[in-house]
Amino acid sequence: MALTTYAELKTSVGDWLNRTDLTTAIPDFISLAEAQIERNLRTRQMIVRSTASINTEYAATPSDFLETKSFVLDTNPVTPLQFETISAMNDLQRLNSAASKPLYFSVVGEQFRFVPEPDTTYTGELIYYAKLSKLSTANTTNWLLTSSPDVYLYGALLQAAPYLQDDARITVWASLYKTGLEELKEADDRGSTSGVLITRARTLG
Secondary structure, three states, rough: OOOOOHHHHHHHHHHOOOOOOOOHHHHHHHHHHHHHHHHHHHOOOHHEEEEEOOOOOOOOOOOOOEEEEEEEEEEOOOOHHHEEEEEHHHHHHHOOOOOOOEEEEEEEEEEEEEEEEEOOOOEEEEEEEEEOOOOOOOOOOOOHHOHHHHHHHHHHHHHHHOOOHHHHHHHHHHHHHHHHHHHHHHHHHHHHHHHOOOOOOOOOO
């Protein structure tokens, strides 16, 4: 059967488990799979660009934020913000106590912290890895289900095994899930470098 929508995925999970009594549990298996996928996967399809006004020491991260790829201030020239740990930021703040153009940032819970504290309003451009657009009856598909339905299917089946106390299948589903992720990452690597011309030295003669 086709495996392109949330409804089709739920049906397929039930078929693979050969069970008809898991209607209420299968959405949980899929949600748990999505949580695990977000912890394991970083591909270019997850990269989002966002802009924001930065005028205080702390600012909220985007609601779908997972991980920073780059963060710059739209100044002339552009100012790349350097990521630092929370403890390092405290030391840097002592060295940069006067309000000025931010040079460093960190992630504190669901907030960004900037040091020095901004002395005016700056425009920041954040490029980050975003969470999946979760499947539901209202959101019937997303890029991952379209490109890699096997990752969704085997991820959900892996989550189902402990619920069904089917320890013998955990290794099988885990292996297929891992293979799907690895192949997706490899395809992403190839796509990210396609069209790049690499110059190699040649010996004439």
